[in-house]
Structures are given as structure tokens and as C-alpha cells.
Amino acid sequence: MAIKRAAIIGLGLLGGSIGLAVKEFLPGVTTTGFDIDPGVRVRAGLRGLVGEVCGTAEHAVADADLVIFCVPVGAIPAAAEQIRGSLPPHAIISDVGSSKQTVGEALRAALPGHTVIPAHPVAGTERSGPEAGFASLFQHRWCILTPDEDTPPDALADLQDFWEGIGARIEIMDAAHHDLVLAVTSHIPHLIAYTIVGTASDLEDVTRSEVIKYSAGGFRDFTRIAASDPTMWRDVFLHNRGAVLEMLGRFTEDLTAMQRAIRSSDGEALFDLFTRTRDIRNSIIEMGQDDARPDFGRADHTGQGTKEPS
């Protein structure tokens, strides 16, 4: 492992999980960390998310071989600005943001002369903050790296080793293509989930209490995603606007077609779509990207949480 010392800027779900994963799977690597929120720094220290929680970002990166920004993508330019003066010349600069084109541009502009390799581990939960991370978050998950033509191959290999060391599989991708792929596999699903939860909360003829009581009909699945960190997701939509609007356009076209099928009682069109969509879940399960048990193996179907009827 060429990387001996990693600095983690931002100690929430992702930053904390990287720190814990390094401690568990890469014991030879030292970690330092910083968070702009003093309260988060205290909580990160109590959980031992990194070897040393530093009082300033400059201090955290002073001897780093790798600096990973784990802050909302909109906060990256200011965070990069903070460390410019104290960054070792050889350090690799990376991040974990969900959009890659604007992040790469911002990091390269803020830290000229440094090796910038944007990264995106496609992993997470709906929780956020320094209590949310755990060491196994990246197991079986893909981490996408988006180098450009100037990226030194050695640095790319070092970053790849680091991520593989904490359990991820690596894919190298063009930043623009990453942003398009993630728009459909992550950003649009989140936008839809946030929206339907908002719609359901604001109805006059169906109460909020009814929405909650009967959520097991499907709605509750969407509320998980819609409980994700608001700042992080606001920034994702502002920073991947083009790809999100493109994919949203395609989704609404398809939804309009379904609306027309329902209005005209076109059962065949509905049945055709509903049949085609089954295969993709089977493929996701075969590829190890989801739990194979019904209902994600939720506790109430495995006997846990079962009350005895009177």
C-alpha cells in the first residue's frame, strides 16, 4: 500500500465509514480527520472514526499521501481552499461526491499542480452524521474513479489499491458518463422519492396519519430514501443539473405513457411493462447488489418484531 497516511475531510456517514474501514481492513494506514463542525469533531473522536481528529483542516492534511473530501459537493471548493497552503506536493486529492464533472473542475481549479482523482463509492444509507458510519459499508460495492488524461497512472493505481483495500470494486469511467449513469441509478430515484413523500404529506383528502398507517403498501420504501441528508442532496441536484434534467425528461415521458394507458384502460401496455421490470431485480440480486430475501429481509418478515396475537 503506497498510501500510508490518509486525511479525511468531513466526518459524516462516508468519511466515518472510510475511517472505520481503514482501521479494520488496512491497519498499516494512519488516518487523520477534520470536520468543520466542532461538535462533529468531538463525536468523531469519541467513536474513534479516525486515528487523530485534528482541530484544523491544514493540520489534518499536513503529512497526507491521500486527502479525501467527504463533504457535500457544494462545500468542496471552500474546503479545498482551506488546505491549499499546507498540502504536501505528492498528495493525491480525491472525494466521494455523487456528481463528478463539477467536482473535478472545482478541485483542479482550487488546487492547481496537484493530482486530482475524483471518486464515487456507490454506497450509503439514509443516515448521516458521525454516528452513521460503519466499516463494512463498501463491501461488495462499486467505487467509480474518474481520472482525466493528465492523471499519473501510479497515482491512479495507488487510489485503486486503497479502495480495494477497504472492500470496494473499482470501475474507471469518464466523469460525464458517470454523471449520466448516476442520474438514473441514484439521483432520479432520490428526486422521485422526495417528491412522492412530499405529495403524500400535503394532501387535504388523505391525512398524514392515514399515509403513515397504510405505508406498508409500498410507500414506506420511498420514505427511507427521502430521509437522506438534505444538504448533500440539494448539492447533488445543483451540481448534476444537466444529466438529472435529461433523465427526468425521459422518466416523465414514460410516466405520461403509463397515465394514458390507465386512462384508456390499456391493460396490455400495463402488463407488458410490469412483466419486463422483473428481470432487472433478478440481475441485481445475482450481481450481489441487493439482499435476495423478500422485502429486503425486513425484520417483520423474519420473525423478529412479531407480536403474539391475543
Place this chain on the structure above:
Amino acid sequence: MAIKRAAIIGLGLLGGSIGLAVKEFLPGVTTTGFDIDPGVRVRAGLRGLVGEVCGTAEHAVADADLVIFCVPVGAIPAAAEQIRGSLPPHAIISDVGSSKQTVGEALRAALPGHTVIPAHPVAGTERSGPEAGFASLFQHRWCILTPDEDTPPDALADLQDFWEGIGARIEIMDAAHHDLVLAVTSHIPHLIAYTIVGTASDLEDVTRSEVIKYSAGGFRDFTRIAASDPTMWRDVFLHNRGAVLEMLGRFTEDLTAMQRAIRSSDGEALFDLFTRTRDIRNSIIEMGQDDARPDFGRADHTGQGTKEPS
């Protein structure tokens, strides 16, 4: 328990789960069952879903105190027609369909003079067929009954006892209101999930393989719902058309507002929605309607299925 003998017509996920739940929680109640598919009847018999799998629906209902139709809502009229001649006069007729107005009308038209009380247990998984059911499916879940002004109170109380006996909580509701509530808590979520999975499968610039690989970013959640039974869901949309179109209209209005916010970089509007939607998930968990663990407690976050990094 006034109901001593229950006949279950249709032995898939719901019918099978009722049979297994009766066996476990109401051992004094005898069950018979029928499925129009001879292969399903054989598999239902092998799993012991009901006390007796009958070769005809007439035979199954011959001595029943309660008949529950557990078939797609579009198949209810024909199934009701089949048993008309052999139904005991005192038997309560019910079902488990996800829309209630058209079902109630169809059952009352097909079986005049009988006590019809439509029911909807808000519970299920994405699986279907006689292998999918399990006894604890209704634990902690709500079962909505939609009697009308002619329903005898005794019969309503008997049906309530039956459902409570297999673990459900009961709510009495007007059929039209049920259809509106379920449109938002179940039908629109399913329609959206089916649609986004269809959209993602059909892109030219993002491959199906990429969609599968990076599905952990949120998309995989939608594929679970989109793996639900196509026939059942086609029928739901055809039979609850008015309420579904009404709620779909509200959702698309809200989605258009989000689209505009993204296009105009209105971070405040995005942040405002994303903040409001967190509360409803907390309420759902407090009400015992979902797993409190992050990511539904999926196996890959609980240590199961974790591979050791090399």
C-alpha cells in the same frame, strides 16, 4: 370465533399466508382452498397452505362460514360466478384486493342476497405464488374493512375477529376513501417504481449492465416493488383508475415544481422539500410500520454476506 370454516379462493402470496396464519394462530378454524391453476393446487397441497385443497371452488366453499377471494381483482367476478350455486346462505363473502369500490360492486352483483364485506390487508412482499406466503405476514399490519350501510353488524364483528386472530389490526373505512388512500400509499408508488425501472432498462446511453452495477445508489429499492405480480397490478390500475389518475396528477405537479427548481438552481426549494420529508419516515418507524435499522436492515449492513477483502 364464530367463523369455524374458511374457504380461500386463490392460493398465492395472500391466500397462502392466510391459510398458514390460520393454522398457526387459529387452530380451531378449518380451512379449505382452491386455485384455478392445477399446478398451484398441487404446490399448495405440498406446503399445506390450507387444511384441504379442493378440486373445485364449489367444493371448497360448500360448508364455509367465510369465503375469501385472494385472486387479482379483475378475476373476482368470474370466481364469484363459479361458487354462486354452492355457497351456504349464511357465509360472509370477502376478499383481499387492493381496490375496494369496484370489487364490492362486483361481488354484490355476482352474489345477490349474500353478506359481502370487502377487505384489504395492507401487507405483502414482491413475491407471488404458492411458495411466497408465510404465517406472520399480517402481524402489525392494518386490514381495512369496507362494509356498507346494509352490512349486518354481527358479520362485520365476525370478520374483524378473524383478521385480528391472525395478527392484523382493523380499520373500518368507506370504500371510496380506501381507494384514494391506497392510491397514494400503494398504487402510485408501484406505478412510479415500475416506470423508473422501465425507463432505466431502455436507455441507449447508459447500459443495462451499468444500471445493475450501480443500483445501490438508490435504484435497487425501486426494483423490489417493480418485481411484484404483473397481473395483480394491472388489475389494480384498471380498477382504481379514478383515484390513481387523481393522485398521479398531484405527484406530477410536484415533480414539475422540482424540475423547475433544479433548472433555475433554486437550492432553497430543494432543501425545503428534502428537510420536510424526513419526519414522515420517523413517524412510520414509531408506528411500527417499518424496520428502524438503516437500509431496512439489509443483510450487507449487518455483517452477513460481507466478503473479506484480499
